[in-house]
Amino acid sequence: xxxxxxxxxxxxxxxxxxxxxxxxxxxxxxxxxxxxxxxxxxxxxxxxxxxxxxxxxxxxxxxxxxxxxxxxxxxxxxxxxxxxxxxxxxxxxxxxxxxxxxxxxxxxxxxxxxxxxxxxxxxxxxxxxxxxxxxxxxxxxxxxxxxxxxxxxxxxxxxxxxxxxxxxxxxxxxxxxxxxxxxxxxxxxxxxxxxxxxxxxxxxxxxxxxxxxxxxxxxxxxxxxxxxxxxxxxxxxxxxxxxxxxxxxxxxxxxxxx
Numbered sequence: 001x002x003x004x005x006x007x008x009x010x011x012x013x014x015x016x017x018x019x020x021x022x023x024x025x026x027x028x029x030x031x032x033x034x035x036x037x038x039x040x041x042x043x044x045x046x047x048x049x050x051x052x053x054x055x056x057x058x059x060x061x062x063x064x065x066x067x068x069x070x071x072x073x074x075x076x077x078x079x080x081x082x083x084x085x086x087x088x089x090x091x092x093x094x095x096x097x098x099x100x101x102x103x104x105x106x107x108x109x110x111x112x113x114x115x116x117x118x119x120x121x122x123x124x125x126x127x128x129x130x131x132x133x134x135x136x137x138x139x140x141x142x143x144x145x146x147x148x149x150x151x152x153x154x155x156x157x158x159x160x161x162x163x164x165x166x167x168x169x170x171x172x173x174x175x176x177x178x179x180x181x182x183x184x185x186x187x188x189x190x191x192x193x194x195x196x197x198x199x200x201x202x203x204x205x206x207x208x209x210x211x212x213x214x215x216x217x218x219x220x221x222x223x224x225x226x227x228x229x230x231x232x233x234x235x236x237x238x239x240x241x242x243x244x245x246x247x248x249x250x251x252x253x254x255x256x257x258x
Contacts, residue, residue, distance in 0.1 A: 002035070002118040003252065004111075005178050006140035011156045012127040014148045015183035018218055020124035021048045022237070023144075025227030026245035028080040032119040035074070037111070038086035039136050040126040041093075046085040049077045050225030053087045061089040063110035064135065065096055070114050079227055082118075084111075094131045103131060104171055108139035129163050137167045142178035147199055149185045149192040149211070154202065177206050179251070181244065185211035210244040213237065 007020045020036065028034040037060055038045040043053040062068030063084065073084050097103040107123075115121065125136040137143060143164055147153050168175050180203045186192050200207050212218075215237035221228040229238045 002033075002115040002121045003142070004115070004121040004123065004140040006123040006125055006136040006143045007146065008125040008133060008136060008143050008160065009145055009147065009156075010127055010129045010133070010160055011152075014127075014146045015181075015212060016127065016146050017044045017048065017124055018222075019144070019146045019181060019183065019212070019241075020122050021045055021222070022218070022227050022229065022241040023244055023248065024081050024120075024122045025079050025229055026241045027120055027249065029229060029242075030245060030249065032249070033117065034081045035114065035118045035121045036081050036083045037107075037121065037123045037136075038083065039090075039107070039123050039132055040086060041088065041091035041132075042126070043086040043088070043090075044222065045124040046083065046087070047225065048222040048227070049079060049081070049083055051075065051077070051083070051085055053085070056085045056087045059087050059089065060084045060107070061087070061093055064090075064093050064106045065100070066106070066110070070110050074114065079230055090132070097131045097135075104134050104138050107135040111139060129159065133163075134167065134171075137164065137175060138171045140172075141174055142176050144178040144181060146181045146183050146212075147195075148183050149189075149195045151191065153195045154198060157202075177203070179248070180207045182207065182211040184214050186214055208244060208247055210240060210247050212240045212244070215240070 024034050024036045046053055058068050058073040074082050123136045125133045213236050217232040217235035218228050218237035221231040224231050
C-alpha cells in the first residue's frame with residue numbers, strides 16, 4: 001500500500017511545485033513506484049512532466065467529481081513516474097464540490113483503488129487553504145512543507161499548522177508532518193541562516209538536513225518539460241533533490257522498521 005504525501009503551503013512562491021516534481025522524479029529514479037497527483041488548477045506540475053494541459057482529456061477533476069475511473073486518469077511519463085494531471089477544469093471544482101456528499105474525501109475515495117500499485121503517492125496542493133487543499137490533506141498520510149529562506153518565511157505557517165491540526169481532529173486522524181524543507185537557500189546570506197534557525201526552533205528534527213539552493217537549472221527545467229535530474233543531472237539543483245530523496249527514503253525506512 002502506497003504512502004501518500006501531500007506537499008502543501010498556502011503561501012505561493014515557496015518551491016512547492018518544484019519540490020513535488022523533482023522529489024517525485026528523484027524517488028522514482030531509485031526504483032520506487034511513484035504516482036504524482038497535480039491538485040493545482042494552474043497545472044504547472046503537469047506541464048513540468050512534458051504534458052500539454054490543453055490536451056489532457058482525463059484529469060484529477062474527473063476523479064474529484066466522480067465522473068471518471070481513477071485508472072483511466074493516470075498517465076505514464078518518460079520519467080519513471082505516473083501522473084494524474086490537472087487542467088483548467090479543476091479551477092471550478094471548488095464550487096462544484098460544495099454540493100457533493102463527503103466533499104472533503106472525494107480525492108481520498110477516488111485514489112484508494114490505485115494505492116496498491118505504488119510505493120509513494122505525492123500530491124501537489126494549490127497555494128491556498130481551500131476545498132482542494134482540504135481534499136489533499138484528507139487523502140494523505142503525511143504533509144511535507146516547503147519553506148523559502150526569505151524574510152516572510154514563517155508568515156502563514158501557523159495557519160497551515162492549525163489547518164493540519166483541524167484536519168487531524170475532524171477528518172484524518174492519521175495525518176502527520178512528514179518534514180519541513182528549506183528552499184531557495186543561500187548559505188552566504190545571514191538571512192538564510194537566520195531563517196534556518198527560526199524554522200528549526202519551530203519544527204526541530206522535522207527539518208530536513210538537505211536544503212534546496214537557488215539554482216537556475218531548477219527554474220529552467222519546467223520550460224523544457226523535464227524534472228531537473230533529467231534536464232541537467234549534474235546541476236546543484238539535481239544533486240540537492242537526489243540528496244533529499246535519499247533522506248526521505250531513509251526516514252521512511254527507519255519509521256517502518258520501528
